[in-house]
Amino acid sequence: MPENKGLEGVVVADSKISSIIGSQLTYGGYEIDDLAENALFEEVVYLLWNDQLPNQQELDAFTDELFNLMTLDDNIYKHFELYPVDKVHPMSAIRTGLSLTAHYDENAEDSSVEASKNKAVRILAQMPALVAAFARIREGKEVVKPKEGLTYAANFLYMLNGEEPTDTEVEAMNKVLVLQADHELNASTFTARVCVGTESDVYSGVTAAIGALKGPLHGGANEQVMEMLKEIGSLDNVEGYLQKKFDNKEKIMGIGHRVYKDGDPRAKYLKDMSMKLTDENGYSELFEISTKIADIVKEEKGLLPNVDFYSATVYHSLGIESDLFTPIFAMSRASGWTAHILEQYADNRLIRPRAEYVGATDRKYEPIENRS
Numbered sequence: 440m441p442e443n444k445g446l447e448g449v450v451v452a453d454s455k456i457s458s459i460i461g462s463q464l465t466y467g468g469y470e471i472d473d474l475a476e477n478a479l480f481e482e483v484v485y486l487l488w489n490d491q492l493p494n495q496q497e498l499d500a501f502t503d504e505l506f507n508l509m510t511l512d513d514n515i516y517k518h519f520e521l522y523p524v525d526k527v528h529p530m531s532a533i534r535t536g537l538s539l540t541a542h543y544d545e546n547a548e549d550s551s552v553e554a555s556k557n558k559a560v561r562i563l564a565q566m567p568a569l570v571a572a573f574a575r576i577r578e579g580k581e582v583v584k585p586k587e588g589l590t591y592a593a594n595f596l597y598m599l600n601g602e603e604p605t606d607t608e609v610e611a612m613n614k615v616l617v618l619q620a621d622h623e624l625n626a627s628t629f630t631a632r633v634c635v636g637t638e639s640d641v642y643s644g645v646t647a648a649i650g651a652l653k654g655p656l657h658g659g660a661n662e663q664v665m666e667m668l669k670e671i672g673s674l675d676n677v678e679g680y681l682q683k684k685f686d687n688k689e690k691i692m693g694i695g696h697r698v699y700k701d702g703d704p705r706a707k708y709l710k711d712m713s714m715k716l717t718d719e720n721g722y723s724e725l726f727e728i729s730t731k732i733a734d735i736v737k738e739e740k741g742l743l744p745n746v747d748f749y750s751a752t753v754y755h756s757l758g759i760e761s762d763l764f765t766p767i768f769a770m771s772r773a774s775g776w777t778a779h780i781l782e783q784y785a786d787n788r789l790i791r792p793r794a795e796y797v798g799a800t801d802r803k804y805e806p807i808e809n810r811s
């Protein structure tokens with residue numbers, strides 16, 4: 440087995456976008472705490488793409504640009520009606536939908552820096568529209584187009600629910616988007632960089648990244664956390680549920696991290712939000728079940744909650760279906776993916792590691808009639 444199975448600890452790129460040192464996370468040199476408490480998601484995206492926060496004029500121009508690209512081509516809305524939407528996971532729908540948006544971008548194959556930056560803006564603007572449209576169409580509801588003057592977080596909730604969200608909802612959604620925007624070389628970002636390292640286009644990189652985020656060991660864990668909470672059902676069942684998982688050597692979703700061994704700095708914000716929102720919306724028991732799970736897993740395994748753990752109850756309290764949790768993560772992470780894609784283009788070298796061959800050797804071709 441290679442020394443660094445799963446590329447653990449292997450450094451494969453220089454990056455100015457985000458950094459993890461111990462339990463400290465920074466975006467472009469700003470502490471995640473500072474940004475989570477103060478920043479608008481749009482400011483964070485601008486920071487990830489430009490290595491500096493925008494001034495008011497730059498933010499206004501960027502917000503307008505995003506709004507102007509937030510409505511999808513009618514054919515994209517229509518394509519969601521072409522297949523049995525009730526049987527399709529939203530992450531698969533978004534993966535296909537995002538890939539489809541490329542066909543309505545006349546500069547899709549233009550690989551200039553300017554065109555690649557424009558694609559990043561289009562993708563970020565279109566992700567919330569894709570998630571919200573799919574969610575409504577599968578319920579037989581009319582698509583809701585974005586509303587001018589709303590922030591990115593507010594517009595997503597508006598397009599999803601068809602009514603303007605409250606300040607509390609917008610604040611929570613904005614914070615979740617900020618917290619999930621980037622995370623160094625996580626699996627989906629690495630996937631995006633590998634893809635565009637072949638000089639492939641931005642849409643291909645983001646589509647590949649969506650596929651990687653979908654897995655339950657990565658972004659897909661937030662949906663699984665909600666399924667676990669539902670399965671547990673009440674506080675009394677937590678010990679029994681966990682014991683069975685431990686006995687079967689199964690993982691507890693939303694817990695553990697490849698890099699953070701002393702805790703994920705994003706989790707405390709999500710825990711605070713979860714406590715507040717579950718209390719306000721009548722889901723306090725889900726919060727209590729969550730903290731009991733976290734305490735027992737810490738005690739038994741020394742493992743701590745990651746970003747996905749408490750985000751599940753935050754989304755649930757906002758009335759969001761559990762299979763939309765990972766698509767929302769994708770919406771936010773599209774900012775980090777595209778930042779990394781642009782950074783990869785700027786100083787590219789094909790990413791191509793090696794494998795240790797451990798298969799059979801010295802075989803000779805046998806005609807098919809001679810094979811047993």
Ligand SMILES: CC(=O)SCCNC(=O)CCNC(=O)[C@H](O)C(C)(C)COP(=O)(O)OP(=O)(O)OC[C@H]1O[C@@H](n2cnc3c(N)ncnc32)[C@H](O)[C@@H]1OP(=O)(O)O
Pocket residue numbers: 445625655656657658660688689690691692693694695696697698740742745746747
């Ligand atoms: C946004 C994100 O992607 S955050 C991560 C989201 N993913 C999850 O929440 C899924 C659950 N967690 C996990 O699967 C893991 O903790 C990962 C994949 C996130 C990171 O794992 P790694 O550092 O690669 O650890 P790895 O999977 O090799 O596990 C090491 C040991 O810890 C155990 N372990 C790790 N996480 C967990 C967990 N959540 N529950 C129980 N045991 C765990 C493993 O079973 C293994 O035990 P062993 O050595 O006795 O076989």
Ligand SMILES: O=C([O-])CC(=O)C(=O)O
Pocket residue numbers: 619621622624625626696697698745746
């Ligand atoms: O960094 C990782 O491996 C996973 C993670 O927390 C993220 O992508 O936010």
